[in-house]
Amino acid sequence: MKELKHLNKYFKKYWFKLLIGIIITIIARVFSLIMPSYVNKSIQAVEAFVGNTLSKGEAKEILFGYILIIIGAALLSGLFTFLMRQTIINVSRYIEYDLKNEVFDHYQLLSLSFYKRNRIGDLMNRISEDINQVRMYVGPAIMYGMNTLTMFVCIIPLMFIKAPTLAAYTLIPLPILSVLIYQISKIIHKRSTKVQEFLSTLSTFTQESFSGVAVIKAYGLEPKINTELEALALEGKNTSMDLAKVNAWFFPLMILLIGISNVFVIYIGGKQYIDGEIASIGIIAEFILYVNMLTWPVAIVGWLTSIIQRAEASQKRINEFLLEEPSIKNEVTEPTPVTGGIEFKNVTFTYEDTNITALNNISFTIKPGETVAFLGKTGSGKSTILDLVARLYDTSSGQILVDGKPVKEFNLDSLRSSIGAVPQDAFLFSDTIENNIRFGDEHASFDEIVNVAKKAVVHDNIEGFTKKYDTILGERGITLSGGQKQRVSIARALLKDPQIYLFDDCLSAVDTETEEEILNNLKQVSQNKTTLIVSHRVSSAKNADKIIVLENGSIIQEGTHAQLNNIEGYYKELYLNQLSEKE
Template sequence: MKELKHLNKYFKKYWFKLLMGVLITIIARLFSLVLPHYVNNSIQIVEKYTGNTITLSEAKQSLFHYILIVVGAALLSALFTFLMRQTIINVSRYIEYDLKNEVFDHYQILNLDFYKKNRVGDLMNRISEDINQVRMYGGPAIMYGIQTFTLFACLIPLMFIKAPTLAAYTLLPLPVLSVLIYQISKIIHKRSTKVQEFLSTLSTFTQESFSGVSVIKAYSIEPRINQELRDLATEGKDTSMALAKVNAWFFPLMVLLIGISNTIVIYVGGMQYINGQIESFGIIAEFILYVNMLTWPVAIVGWLTSIIQRAEASQKRINEFLTIQPTIKNEVVASTPIKGDIEFRNVSFTYDDTNITALDNVSFTIKAGETVAFLGKTGSGKSTILDLVARLYDTSSGEVLVDGIPVQKLNLNSLRSSIGAVPQDAFLFSDTIENNIRFGDENASFDEIVAVAKKAVVHENIEGFAKKYNTILGERGITLSGGQKQRVSIARALLKDPQIYLFDDCLSAVDTETEEEILNNLKRASQNKTTLIVSHRVSSAKNADKIIVLENGKIIQEGTHDQLNNVDGYYKELYINQLSGKE
């Protein structure tokens, strides 16, 4: 159970509720022990009446008295059982809530490399299905475990006090049961881990299938996807059935061993009664009730074992991610105001997952308020520059400085709060268009949202929808076209009104006329703002204060539009080609 030690901090947090739950559980079980004793007493009263040692009225009075005690104890046991569930089970929900928040918060601080190496379906499964398995350990397992321990701790000594020999014979099957549980629990642990791993695989497959449904339909590969899902479902069934078969051994074994114990009670108790070693037949009835009271706790042992093993397997999978430490950390507590000066000093960067060198000894300087465009072929390192400015990655060598300070020595939240980024692949949430734009500034008024939508030349498109700004977008903004998604993302960045704009080829899906209108609006909106534009179009770059051309991670040209257009090279060739294409 070493993996489950991670939950100890939550048990400490809710120690009072747990303590109250433990006390209430013990009290509830103690009241349930009243029944066997008074059944024995009732049988003894009947024996005394049949033996003419007491009168009928005395027998009735005693029996009525015992019935009241049994009913009262049962009601009190029911009340405390209700309170037990209200304390311990509620604690398990609190732990589930806290653990989900912990995992989600940890997900958010992990590096982008983490998300490249792990699939969304697996991440979702660990924060949902795995945590649900852990919750069962933090609530039901504790509750039923205490019940079981209390009954064993009370019943077994009580049985030996009343009839030592009969108790010894009655409990003979229990050691056998313990050995069987131990052996089966090891198998359950292995198979539980496989089940949880498979659920992650299934979640990943279905998530990718739903996200890529347009590609599936376009290529007419539905039969192949269906077959793959059937194969996965068959594998899942076999994995789950393998676990279910092991779990299925528990209850029949419990029933068998309890049945053997009952048989022993009747035979040994009957022989002792005949031989005069026990005074009343009521003790046999009392022991039968004791044995049957132990049926559920003994059966629970197997169930608890299964829960703990599943929780252990799930918590291990959760801990695998919680132990991953982000390399990009906020080392500065105090906020650091950002003006917008940017400098790259001999920066090189290699992606860990692909080992591709995106930048090789790159150096340049951007003054606050300047607009700089980056051009180059695909894979030349343009987008990497923007990622390094936002400190989504740290350099392999060299330094990135903002306002003359290395980004590692700036408050990370201050840095990113001063940046308005529009990624190449515009991401919109499944919410209204208004809320997607408001993401840039949650305190913005509706008029401000409309104003930035007009600057991004998307207002007329939005007004054309039936619900206008209240239109609910599909997942990842699938309701909109590529160009509309890009323009909504631009509106979001403009609403933020940051010190630094990062535009990563964000007009690639927009026609040239709309692009020119947006660029003019952006030029006015970004005055006195540092703006970095990544593009494949000269039209997006020609009005920049400086243009930097990259090739294979190195700077091959740098200057203004006029300067670069007057010398032979990549920029002039690109300009001529695109100009002739436009004509």
């Protein structure tokens, strides 16, 4: 159980509630033990009446008193059982809440390289299903474990005190039941794991099919997808049937062994009563009640073992990610203001996952308030420069300076809050258009949102929707076209009003006229703001204060539009080609 030691801090946090819950559990079980003994006493009262040692009135009075005690004990046991669940199960929910927050907070600290190495579905499974398995350990396992322990400690000594021989025979089937349930639980655990793995596979398949439904329809792949789904469904049926066959043994086996224990009670108890070894037949009824009270606690031993095994496995998976150290660390706690000066000094960067060197010993300087455009072929390292400025990665060698200081000496939150980034593949949430733009500044007014939408030339499109700014977007903004998504993302960045703008080919999906209008608006907005523009179009770069052309991670040209257009090279060739295409 070494992996579960991680939860000790939560047990310490909620120790008082857990202690109260355990005490309530013991009280609830003690009250439940009152009923069997008073059933025995009630039968003895009836025997006394039949034997003429009690009058009818006295017998009725005694029975009525015993019935009230039994009902009162049952009500109190039920009340304390309710309070038991309200304490221990609630604590398990608190721990689940805290653990999910811990994992999610750690996810947010981890760098992009971590997300490239791990599947999103796996990350989601660990924060949902795995934590749910751990919750079963910190809640139901503790509650039922204490319940089982209390029942054993109280009932078994009582049984041996009242009738040792009968108690010995009665308890014979119970260890057998516990061992069998444990073995069945192990098999159930293995087959349940296979079912969960299959469900993960099925979810992945259906998610990809739904996401790529346009491609499936365009290529006429429906029959192929149906065949693959049919094969998956057949596999799922067989896996689930294997689990169902084992599950089918659980309760019948338990009922069988309960029945055997009851047979022992009736036969051995009846024989002892006939032989005069026990004074009253009521002891047989009392033992039958004890057997039925013990059966579930005995059966649950195997179930508890299985819960702990699953929790251990799940916590191990959770710990693997919690022990993952973020490669980007915030080493400065105090806020650090940013004015926008950027300098790359002999910067080289290689991606760990692919071992591709995206930048190779590049150097350039951007003054605060300057607009610099980066051009080059796909894979030349343009987007990597923007990622390094936002410190989504750290350089492999060389140094990045912001306002003359190494970027690592800036508070990470201060640095990123001073940046408005617009990626090429704009990500929008399944929310209203208004809230997607408001993501740039949660305190912005509606008029401010409309204003930036106009500057991003998307206001008229939004007004054309039935619900306008209240339009709910589909997953990843699928309701909008590619150009509309890019412009909403630009509006979001403009609303943030940062000190540094990072535009990563964010106008690739709009026409040239709309592009020109947006660029004119951006020129007005970005005055006194440092702006980095990545593009494949000369039209997006020609008005920049400086243009840097990259090839294979190295700078091959640098200058203004006029300077680069007067010399032979990549930029002039690209300009002439795009000019002729436009004409």
